[in-house]
Each structure stands twice: as structure tokens, then as C-alpha cells.
Amino acid sequence: MSDLTAFELLLRASDVRLPSAWQVAWDEAEELLAAMHPEGYDVLEVGRLAYESLHDDLKPAARDALFYGWWEAEQDRKARAQQAGGAL
Numbered sequence: 001m002s003d004l005t006a007f008e009l010l011l012r013a014s015d016v017r018l019p020s021a022w023q024v025a026w027d028e029a030e031e032l033l034a035a036m037h038p039e040g041y042d043v044l045e046v047g048r049l050a051y052e053s054l055h056d057d058l059k060p061a062a063r064d065a066l067f068y069g070w071w072e073a074e075q076d077r078k079a080r081a082q083q084a085g086g087a088l
Contacts, residue, residue: 029047029049
């Protein structure tokens with residue numbers, strides 16, 4: 001027997017995935033900074049604000065998401081550099 005609610009079962013059957021707490025915090029931080037600084041802002045500010053807005057028990061998973069996101073971007077950058085002749 002499943003512990004899922006009828007709503008959760010419907011989401012699963014429809015292949016709907018809810019955003020993570022990290023994604024929600026990121027989106028909210030980005031919206032706030034866009035409203036406060038329409039002239040622009042640094043993406044690092046978004047990450048810092050999002051991270052600090054999380055409850056302490058969610059921060060380890062968010063840190064993992066940050067590291068993974070950085071790692072993927074770094075691997076992408078290296079692959080593009082190699083394709084362009086090796087210049088990093």
C-alpha cells in the first residue's frame with residue numbers, strides 16, 4: 001500500500017515533477033533581485049540570497065546542487081575549449 005495521497009499519485013501518473021526547495025529559493029531570489037536591481041545583478045548574488053533563505057536542514061542538499069551545477073558547467077567549458085583548439 002502506498003503512502004502517497006491521491007494528488008501525489010495523480011502527479012506521478014502524469015509525470016509531473018515538483019521543483020526542489022533549492023529551485024524555488026533560486027527563482028524567488030532572482031525575482032527579488034530583478035525587482036530591486038532592474039539595471040542588472042550578478043548571478044552570484046542570486047545564489048547567495050537563495051542559499052541563505054533556505055532552512056538549515058535544506059542547505060546540504062542545496063550545496064550539493066551548487067557543486068554539481070558548477071561541475072557540469074566546468075566540464076562543458078573544458079569540452080568547448082578543447083573543441084576550439086585547447087585554449088581555456
